[in-house]
Amino acid sequence: MFLPEEDGIDVEGLRQQFEAERAAGSLGYFSLAELEHLLDWYLLHRLYAQAYEVIEHTASLYPEAPEVPFWRSRVAFERERYAEAYLHAMAALEKIPLTAEVYNHLIEVCMVVERVDSALHLFALWWEEAPTTAEKARAAAFLTEELLARGYAEVAIPILWQGWTVYPARRLYFVARLAKAYQQSQRVGEGLQMFFARLWEEAADFSLWLGLARLYLTKHSYALAVQALEQARLLLEATENDSDPAWGTLYRLWAQYYEAISQPLEAYRAWLQAREHLPYHPEVLLRLVAYYHQNGQWEAAEPYLQRLHQKAPYLAGTRWHLARHLHYTGQYREASLYYRTLLHHPHYGPEAAYHLLRLYLETQQLDRLKKHLDSLLNRYGEAPALWLSWVRRAYQDKLERLAYFLLETLRRKKGGLQTASLYYWHAALALNRGHLDQAAHSLEQALLLAPDQAHLFTKLTQGQTSLPLSLSWLLRQYGGLR
Known part of the structure; x- marks a missing residue:
């Protein structure tokens, strides 16, 4: 800390x-x-009782030591006792x-208790x-990361500009965070004005043009x-300027642009150029x-995945791609572990849930498949x-059995399948599997809800060469329609 x-x-x-x-009951000097x-050492090993003993002994040896309340x-x-902290x-x-x-710790404590x-x-x-100005910039960066993570984007903006002004060496960083803050606070128009205003003062600052590009991309x-x-x-x-971060950022933004206009090959080429300057940047990897992965080039992906x-x-993106890679290469146990770490993730959760279902079916782990379906019913039953x-995904993947299991699981829920589309799907798949009574019940429910969608069935x-008489009726x- 601040000790010699x-x-x-x-x-x-x-x-x-x-x-x-x-x-021995005789703690000394x-x-x-x-x-x-x-x-x-005790904090590193989560031995909190011993850590408290160190603090109490410090207080007895050095009653006026300012370290004691900080420790x-x-x-x-x-110990996640944040109010006490x-x-x-x-x-x-x-x-x-x-x-x-001291500053970093106190900022963390203040932010966690809002x-x-x-x-x-x-x-x-x-x-x-x-x-130093470098310390000032680090202080601005540390606080604004906390503010952005906790939804205080508007509060972060003036502090980010302070960091941008005082320390030119980190302007790329501050511009990227400013673009994020303006977007999060729904003040993109103001952000564009501010970047242009700064350009009047520093016309040769390339970081401001990159900031403008970021905001224009968010506005399409x-x-x-x-x-x-x-x-x-x-x-x-x-x-x-041969700065790798500068050129790497430029190519990253070009790649994002090409992705936005649906030119995946050009985006890929731009990501490769970004890699030349930022070989270990997580987004690039x-x-x-x-x-x-999207193009089925699993071997080509492997060195980048290892680096990532x-x-x-x-x-989360690392764990997602690791899970997919391990799944494809037949390392099912390891893949399932990574899928499970993502089940509650807001973006990857539904995809991980589906692929874990696929994995359990492919490996004939039917007990785990059923438990996973029940868990999904509890979590997503109202979706x-x-x-x-x-x-639809299972059907497209030629996993009709999985599609039927999904529908059967949801059908057990109070209120049934809820929508006409789901009833039509269940009627068709139940018929394909020879469950005529189920098919008739679901078809009738679907027709009651939306007869104009019968073409789906x-x-x-x-x-089917011909429908059973009960369904035709x-x-x-x-x-x-039939």
Whole structure:
């Protein structure tokens, strides 16, 4: 923290000494630096009782030490006792000098308890005290990441501009976050005006043109996005700027543009160019892996997937593509583990759920398939459109058995299949499987709800040489097509 370093501290020896003296009831002298090393070790290993003992011994040895409330805040935060962590943090602020480490911890505590006012006060203090412009920029970046993650985009905007102004070396970063903040706060028009206003002052700043391109892409103003990207390229060439982050960002935005206008091959080429400048950037690796997977080039995807797993294993996109890759290559157990980590993800959850169903069916794990279906019924039982999408997907994938299992699971729910489309699907698939009574019941329910959609049933049963009389009668009775 803010203590002077003591070279050659043997943390393991310290720990053994501390625990031996504690067991004997005769804890002796330790320096503050030694106690901090002990605290860090216990926190790393989640030994919170021992961490508290270190703090209490520190308080007894050094009653006026400003470290004590700060350390108490750290332990409370690790234990997810956030209100307690905040109280200790505010007590610490009255005693300790601000450093980058202290600032970062206090900001985290303030944001987790939604005390944005306190976080802004801390930022103002550290902005004045930070020893370098780089530290000021890092402080702005740290706070605004927390603000953007928690939905305070409007609050983040002026702080991001402060960072952009004070530290030119990180302007690409701040412009990217500014574009995100303007988009999140639904102030894209204002963002465009602000970027142009800055260009009047610094016409040669390519980062501002990249910011304009980002905002134009969010507005689907593709012609204007192209103009901004071309202007950024001209400025980079004119200034002989060979910065990898700059050129990599330019090609990333070109790739996003080509994806937006449905030119996947051009997008792929742009991602490859971005890779030349940003070989370990998670988005670049993810998009290349996605392209190869979509085109069935599993071997080509593998080196990028390995690199992605090494550099960004925490990303949901990494786990998704790993699951798909392992599934395709027959590593079913590992694939199922990754699918399950994504089941509650807002974007990947429904896709992971479907592919896990496929995996269980392909490997004849029917008990797990049933349990997974029951779990999906509890989670998505009130989302018939999602179930219909799964049914259609299974049918297109020539997994009619899975489509039928999905419909049967939803049919057990109180209220049944809920929509005419689902009843028509169930009627057709039940008929194909020889369950005539089920087919008749579902067809009648579908016709009662939407007789004008009977063509769906006839399309799905085209393989039938003739319909059973009971089903033909229902179609005639309700004005159906056959």
